[in-house]
Amino acid sequence: MAMSPRVSLPVATIDASQRLIFETTEDQDRAWQIGVFYLRAPRSLELDKVRCFGEGLSFPDSPYREIPKYGELEGFISLENNQQTKLALQRHRWDEHYPPEIANFGRKLDEIGIGIVREVFHQSGIPEQHWGPASGGYAAGEGTAFLNFVHYDTREPDLGLRPHTDYGFVTILDATAPGLQVELDGSFVDVPVLEGHLVINFGEALNFITQRSDRTVSAIVHRVTTQSASNPVRHSIVYFANPCLDGYLQQYDSQGRRQGSSTVHRLFESLEHKLTEDN
Numbered sequence: 001m002a003m004s005p006r007v008s009l010p011v012a013t014i015d016a017s018q019r020l021i022f023e024t025t026e027d028q029d030r031a032w033q034i035g036v037f038y039l040r041a042p043r044s045l046e047l048d049k050v051r052c053f054g055e056g057l058s059f060p061d062s063p064y065r066e067i068p069k070y071g072e073l074e075g076f077i078s079l080e081n082n083q084q085t086k087l088a089l090q091r092h093r094w095d096e097h098y099p100p101e102i103a104n105f106g107r108k109l110d111e112i113g114i115g116i117v118r119e120v121f122h123q124s125g126i127p128e129q130h131w132g133p134a135s136g137g138y139a140a141g142e143g144t145a146f147l148n149f150v151h152y153d154t155r156e157p158d159l160g161l162r163p164h165t166d167y168g169f170v171t172i173l174d175a176t177a178p179g180l181q182v183e184l185d186g187s188f189v190d191v192p193v194l195e196g197h198l199v200i201n202f203g204e205a206l207n208f209i210t211q212r213s214d215r216t217v218s219a220i221v222h223r224v225t226t227q228s229a230s231n232p233v234r235h236s237i238v239y240f241a242n243p244c245l246d247g248y249l250q251q252y253d254s255q256g257r258r259q260g261s262s263t264v265h266r267l268f269e270s271l272e273h274k275l276t277e278d279n
Ligand SMILES: O=C(O)CCC(=O)C(=O)O
Pocket: 150, 161, 166, 173, 175, 180, 222, 224, 236, 238
C-alpha cells in the first residue's frame, strides 16, 4: 500500500482546573483552523484497563454483543458499507450496561469534553449565559454523550470508515493502531498513534454554533483506511460530545444576540446519509 504523508498536529494538555492549554497561540490557532489536535491523556484515565475492556468486545462470545439496540444509534452495531463495528451507548445507559469503571471512565471524558467545549466558547466571545442553551445543554453538563467501543471487521472489503465529519461538538479518540487519516488541503494524511495521547476533533454542531461568533472552529473530514487481517488489530475508544438529540442548537454572536438556530435532527440527518449510502 502507498504510504501517505504524516501530519504533525498541535498538542494540548488539560490543566488542574480543566482548562485546555496549548504550548503556543499558533498551535491553538492551527487546532481551531483545521479542527484536530492531540491531547495528552491525563493519567487518571487508566487507558490500559479500558482498552482491555474494548478488546474483549471483539470476541464472538462476548456477552456485550447481546446488548439490545436502542433505535438506530445505540447497541451493538455493524455499520453498512464500512468495516466499523461498535458497541455504542449514550450516557444515561452507561450505568446499566457498562461495568462501573467503564461508566466512570465515560464521566471523566465528560469532564474533558466539557472543558474543551467551554474553551471554544471562551475564544468565541459568546457570553457565558448562552453556552448551555447554545450547545443543547452540553456545556452545562447536560446534553448527551456516547461512549463507543469500536473494532474493524477485516472480513469486509470496505474502508474501515468512510470519509465523514463528526456530528457533535467534540470527539475524543483513543486508538491502538494506525489507520486514521484526516483531509488537509484536499488529500488524506495519516494521523499516527502518539503514545499517551488522545486525538481530539471538532464536529459539525460545534462549527454550527460558532459560525456567527468571533471565532469559528472547523469540523475536519476524516476516515479510517481498510484494515486487513495482517494489520495490527485496530481497536478504538470513541467518545462523542453531543447536544440533547431532541433539542436545538443556537448561534449567538459576541454581543449575545441570537443569529440562527437548527433542530439537532435537521443538522444530523444530512450527515448520516453521506456516511452509509452506497455511491
Ligand atoms: O476508529 C477511529 O479511529 C475513528 C472513528 C471515527 O472517526 C468515528 O467513529 O467517527
